[in-house]
Amino acid sequence: MKRLFPAPLFSVALAVLWLVLNLSISPGNVLLAILFGVLAPLLMAPLRPLPVRIRKPGTILKLFVLVGRDVLVSNVQVGWTVWNAKRRPPRSAFVKVPLDLRDANGLAALSMITTVVPGTVWSELALDRSVLLMHVFDLDDEARFIEHFKTAYERPLMEIFQ
Structure with a gap:
């Protein structure tokens, strides 16, 4: 049936x-x-995707709060950058983020988070899922951005899905 x-x-x-x-x-x-x-x-x-196995459901709430905070902060930052674009134009850049997350459901969640946070766009994922190419609207420090991305989003998703 x-x-x-x-x-x-x-x-x-x-x-x-x-x-x-x-x-x-x-x-x-x-x-x-x-x-x-x-x-x-x-x-x-x-x-249809593979069935989801959530390992640490408490981490979901922490991640949700963190993403919500980042959405608010990024909205203000992007708005301020656009408002002051004549004085200081944005420093847009493509960033290659090395990934440790391999779970398909975790990567899908990561792509949604990247889409929701203003100023970032998921551009391309390597075939072996080891590197993510992102476009960042205004990038100050690439190393700091990568560290924040991995710490704030990738590691909690690894706790949840892997």
Whole structure:
């Protein structure tokens, strides 16, 4: 049964969504909703991530608070830099951050954190997952930035996922 319906709630949600978006419960739409609800999860099953094993759930709260603080501080810093761009233009740079984190779920969380924090953009991940290329909007000290990134984000994620 699990092979035919790898994600039963997803199947039901897709079928209902199809009917709602079409504003019709005609036999043809019901048939298409059922086909879509059954076939889409089957075709997407290989794309589903591995099951998550969280090792230290208490670290999640600490990381959440730290990321929230960094988001607020970075918003102010980026705003101030943009406001004063004529006096001192931002020193944008690409930074290669060596990674110790290898877990796919941890890397996905790290990419989301990088996306949420203003002034940083996840640009590229090496095929062997050993180096992350990031764009930083205003970089003062590359070594200090790398140390902060690894200490604040990578190490807690390693505690949680590895």
